[in-house]
Amino acid sequence: MNVGFVGLGLMGRPMALNLLKAGHAVSVWARRVDSVQPLVDAGATACASPAAVASRSEAVVTIVADAPDVEQIALGADGIADGAAPGLVMIDMSTIAPAAAKALSSRLAERGVTMLDAPVSGGEAGAIAGSLTIMVGGDEAAFGRVRPLFEAMGRSITYIGASGAGQVAKACNQVLTGVGIASVAEAMNFARHSGVDPAAVREVLTGGLANSRILENHAARMLARNFAPGFKSWMHLKDMRIVLDEAHRLNVALPSAAVAAQLYAAMGGAGLAEEDSVAVLKVFERMGGNPEDIT
Amino acid sequence: MNVGFVGLGLMGRPMALNLLKAGHAVSVWARRVDSVQPLVDAGATACASPAAVASRSEAVVTIVADAPDVEQIALGADGIADGAAPGLVMIDMSTIAPAAAKALSSRLAERGVTMLDAPVSGGEAGAIAGSLTIMVGGDEAAFGRVRPLFEAMGRSITYIGASGAGQVAKACNQVLTGVGIASVAEAMNFARHSGVDPAAVREVLTGGLANSRILENHAARMLARNFAPGFKSWMHLKDMRIVLDEAHRLNVALPSAAVAAQLYAAMGGAGLAEEDSVAVLKVFERMGGNPEDIT
Numbered sequence: 273m274n275v276g277f278v279g280l281g282l283m284g285r286p287m288a289l290n291l292l293k294a295g296h297a298v299s300v301w302a303r304r305v306d307s308v309q310p311l312v313d314a315g316a317t318a319c320a321s322p323a324a325v326a327s328r329s330e331a332v333v334t335i336v337a338d339a340p341d342v343e344q345i346a347l348g349a350d351g352i353a354d355g356a357a358p359g360l361v362m363i364d365m366s367t368i369a370p371a372a373a374k375a376l377s378s379r380l381a382e383r384g385v386t387m388l389d390a391p392v393s394g395g396e397a398g399a400i401a402g403s404l405t406i407m408v409g410g411d412e413a414a415f416g417r418v419r420p421l422f423e424a425m426g427r428s429i430t431y432i433g434a435s436g437a438g439q440v441a442k443a444c445n446q447v448l449t450g451v452g453i454a455s456v457a458e459a460m461n462f463a464r465h466s467g468v469d470p471a472a473v474r475e476v477l478t479g480g481l482a483n484s485r486i487l488e489n490h491a492a493r494m495l496a497r498n499f500a501p502g503f504k505s506w507m508h509l510k511d512m513r514i515v516l517d518e519a520h521r522l523n524v525a526l527p528s529a530a531v532a533a534q535l536y537a538a539m540g541g542a543g544l545a546e547e548d549s550v551a552v553l554k555v556f557e558r559m560g561g562n563p564e565d566i567t
Numbered sequence: 568m569n570v571g572f573v574g575l576g577l578m579g580r581p582m583a584l585n586l587l588k589a590g591h592a593v594s595v596w597a598r599r600v601d602s603v604q605p606l607v608d609a610g611a612t613a614c615a616s617p618a619a620v621a622s623r624s625e626a627v628v629t630i631v632a633d634a635p636d637v638e639q640i641a642l643g644a645d646g647i648a649d650g651a652a653p654g655l656v657m658i659d660m661s662t663i664a665p666a667a668a669k670a671l672s673s674r675l676a677e678r679g680v681t682m683l684d685a686p687v688s689g690g691e692a693g694a695i696a697g698s699l700t701i702m703v704g705g706d707e708a709a710f711g712r713v714r715p716l717f718e719a720m721g722r723s724i725t726y727i728g729a730s731g732a733g734q735v736a737k738a739c740n741q742v743l744t745g746v747g748i749a750s751v752a753e754a755m756n757f758a759r760h761s762g763v764d765p766a767a768v769r770e771v772l773t774g775g776l777a778n779s780r781i782l783e784n785h786a787a788r789m790l791a792r793n794f795a796p797g798f799k800s801w802m803h804l805k806d807m808r809i810v811l812d813e814a815h816r817l818n819v820a821l822p823s824a825a826v827a828a829q830l831y832a833a834m835g836g837a838g839l840a841e842e843d844s845v846a847v848l849k850v851f852e853r854m855g856g857n858p859e860d861i862t
Binding site: 370393394405407428430432433434436437440441443444445447448449451452454455456458459460461462463465466467468469472473475476477479480481482483484485486487489515518519522523524525526527528529531532534535556559560 | 665688689700702704723725727728729731732735736738739740742743744746747749750751753754755756757758760761762763764767768770771772774775776777778779780781782784810813814817818819820821822823824826827829830851854855
């Protein structure tokens with residue numbers, strides 16, 4: 273398929289490479305020239321603007337930081353809408369607010385572009401391995417047409433529902449992972465302050481109802497004091513802010529998510545924004561005295 | 568082994584039956600005669616007091632509601648300490664505060680009784696199947712001697728550390744399950760209010776990093792609107808109160824657990840105390856309007 277790709281960051285670059293590997297003809301644009309070169313070396317065509325990318329493509333993937341970036345690329349000067357032939361499918365794989373995704377989809381529809389929201393989970397490792405979880409909202413027929421693109425980038429691909437539904441699923445994912453990591457850190461810290469080996473606690477709990485992928489993976493990284501991202505805590509905070517804003521808009525309470533977001537905000541204040549979310553453990557450790565003093 | 572059993576409730580009865588099935592000679596006492604009869608029918612010996620149970624036993628299992636009950640059975644008039652031969656091992660499988668377990672263990676040691684704290688997870692179903700997770704604190708040599716008893720009642724048996732360590736592990740278990748169930752309910756309610764099918768969200772999230780045994784089991788029960796216990800919410804609240812009291816004593820913050828406990832407390836106010844913890848979903852539903860009105 274002739275496919276465009278805009279947004280060649282930590283996630284986008286390996287995803288675009290996987291599209292090339294799967295045999296698709298990939299046109300790319302990025303603000304920074306040095307982001308483009310590795311893709312050109314691998315066989316992609318560099319374009320002068322998102323509009324130029326769109327003019328060569330049946331579908332364009334976007335994956336950028338936040339909703340204003342998506343808007344600029346899609347609807348700004350020389351944006352995707354400016355170059356799109358009628359029926360172009362724009363696949364936004366960024367994590368943005370469900371309401372923003374719906375609004376962009378409506379405005380793009382007026383320009384003849386069908387937008388899908390298709391945020392991912394699985395991180396940089398999943399992007400490289402082509403094993404991302406992809407949650408898709410929008411027109412189901414368009415989803416069917418571009419499914420081969422998703423299959424080149426992800427392993428678990430699910431159509432959730434109408435426009436915005438992919439972002440809602442991603443929002444729920446960020447709630448459960450954000451709360452999960454915070455509560456595991458809290459429990460590990462409690463065990464240590466109680467004079468009990470947190471590794472022994474983690475081990476026994478993985479055998480029971482409390483088990484989760486976060487207890488398996490993230491708790492092990494906490495115990496190994498491996499705080500390298502992974503997923504930077506400021507990005508987790510950004511995603512949780514999106515969810516909380518949406519919840520306020522809907523007048524829906526998310527008390528656990530709100531508490532977890534405050535802990536990730538505290539990480540920023542403690543100089544831990546660039547560390548992985550698992551470093552929330554340090555927030556708990558810094559609250560208290562020296563756990564070695566406590567038995 | 569000659570083993571005593573005190574506390575023949577929902578959990579204790581099937582656990583005592585599993586000890587009988589494994590070939591142990593079981594002596595029992597309970598406040599209510601009709602709790603004793605099914606065990607006698609299965610081959611157990613009824614005794615007149617905890618002291619009488621202890622006098623016939625090398626080890627006595629206790630599993631009752633809270634610390635004052637354990638204290639009464641162990642150290643009250645005609646309690647276990649009154650009938651114990653030197654070296655008796657008392658195995659308390661109740662969920663009580665780690666500090667209470669340590670204090671009881673010290674007082675029993677003065678009477679020649681070695682106490683292990685060995686709380687369980689896995690619920691009534693695990694008690695019946697003999698598949699409980701058992702977390703043990705106390706003297707390690709005593710743990711080794713009574714291990715065959717644990718093997719008759721549980722599948723995953725872990726020695727955590729010194730006296731109280733089993734209760735600390737159980738406390739961490741209750742934090743992670745309590746917070747986990749509340750956050751899953753919150754996410755499912757958010758999806759529904761966003762106009763998205765919570766079942767589709769649950770399905771895609773089980774494939775990724777957000778997956779947990781609670782997302783697999785408890786979320787499915789929420790979606791099926793199956794709120795029958797299981798594990799009654801007032802018992803979950805009791806366990807979380809124990810953890811929070813202990814955290815206050817240690818000056819350790821448990822913010823996620825504190826929020827979850829408030830939600831379980833709200834369940835009591837909403838007449839949901841006797842329902843399973845998964846009915847915390849109804850607390851979120853009752854906060855908002857009719858989700859069918861929201862798109």
